[in-house]
Amino acid sequence: MTSLTWISQKAWIWSFVGAFVVWLATALYIGGAGGTAVITTALSFATFTVIVGIGQMFVITTGPGNVDLSIPATISFSGAVAMKIMDGSNAMLPIGFAASMACGLVVGLFNYILIRILRIPPIIATLSSSFLVLSTAIAYGRGLKIKPPPLLAEFATARLLGIPVLAIVIILFAVVMSVVLNRTMYGRSVLAIGQNQRAAWLAGINVERIRFYTYVLSALLAALCGFLLSGFSGGASLNMGQEYLLASIAVVVIGGTSVAGGKANVPGIWGAAMFMFLLVTMLNTFGVSAGIRLILTGLIIVAVITIAGGDKPPR
């Protein structure tokens, strides 16, 4: 019974189990050393999903109805602005990074203003701000493709003992964010608000300030993702954020965070991001056609979520 309780409390385990099973199937199919290459590739790409996933997790954890739909637009916007300002020059790196963070800050502030002052539900507020942000990116960049500074490109694709450096950095970052979530005033407040906003308020938590921090954090992480992704894939493009809308939400949910809020965990995001990438890789490797691939992706995700959420401890 204790082991069952343990597992049910660690919902994130299932995302890792899923990722491992899918990887094993792929590695056996390929045979030889291909399996290791698949893992390192998955690490490279999962990194970006994890960055935005962590931001999305904090937002979702603040309770029902909270979700950040402006992440893809912020990724494209931040990437475009940073690339244009740096214009491929190493010397401009700090300024480009600052500009990218400023983009995130502005979007986060704007989202919060819509939600708080205009009292627009977060899902609508972030959706409408994403239109504004993407339009700004389009007007600013017009699909511009400027090469990232060599130093940034090198850093984003560098490997240490075969492991992507960026992945190591983001794993450390995830550890830090896990501590922030579980051990700091801010993280605990986020969880408390998600469980019961009124109770949290009565307990003396400044609900609005915490919510403000959360939306700004999510936008900042999206901006960071845009900055690094541009370095990784050789420049910014208008639709580079597109696939991170559903991915950011999916990794949060598959990772074992409650969509209803108040219950979150960071490690699950890594497991889920690896799982999502490996799943597509496995189906591609098997040569499954696109239609069947989408059906299987859907079914497998449903299966993992069901198993992960299936054995809740009886109350």
Place this chain on the structure above:
Amino acid sequence: MLSKLLIGVGAAALCATATISLADTSDKRIALSNNYAGNSWRQAMLASWEKVTGAAVADGTVAEAPAFTTAENQVTEQAAQIQNMILEGYDAIVINAASPDALNGAVKQACDAGIVVVSFDGIVTEPCAYRIAVDFHAMGKVEVEYLATRLDGGDLLEIRGLAGVFVDDEISAGIHEGVAENPQFKIVGSVHGDWAQDVAQKAVAGILPSLPEISAVVTQGGDGYGAAQAFAAAGRPTPLIVMGNRYDEMLWWKEQKDANGYETMSVSIAPGVGTLAFWVAQMILDGKEVPQDLTVPFLTITQDTLEDSLAATQPGGVANVEYSLEDAMAVVSGG
């Protein structure tokens, strides 16, 4: 109900004859209904539209030609947009459609209201509309035929577009037909790159460990640079990658060409095809005879024309051809 419909059809026919008798389009209004603007191709398409129609409005060829883009790339949204255009009384609607058949209802309503409907790129199947289609099938086949002139054979990686879009099916069918006719080639892997370089990079990087050495990559455009990045990141030799006329692809090709004499070809549709649709709509309003189905040639860039194309293309853009009324007439009479 039926009689009402018949009256509607009769009225439409009357309108049509009335239009033909007019030989002047200076008071005509043509609207562009566009379903998506979030990539460089669509941006170039809109820029071309603005440039060519802006000039046409300035010299009094037509009264106005605004472009409208839906925000969410949804069929329902575009259908509503077309209905608004009908109410606003445009004389012609040029459509790049989100779906070949789901807009047919709205398109039929427009035709019934006596509005000329010209679809291009994303065409509609409703019989009353005009279609300016690209022979995507031939485009896919051309890639393999080019490979046959360059290589003795080998394993190919296919990067497809957006799953479920007919353009993707057509290009892919062309590629597979080409491979069937050139059995020295074999497609050993296929991924969906969604015509976007970052998606392509991700998909290719994922499948590469499972593949043998690749001699060439067949693509659909917008994905070539991402594929090159993925091969470089995996430390694999760069295969022959067919490009798709995007600036970043041509720039990469140029760099490789200068560094090691890399040779390939590039093929795609010019975003200026929207301006061809504009002139076709104008010609129909002008009372000219235009066949219901037209085909436009695709734009091929070779080793020799690379520098010129690159120089003529804006950073971040796509190699382009804008159509004049004369060009449009040539296409109409040729097709």
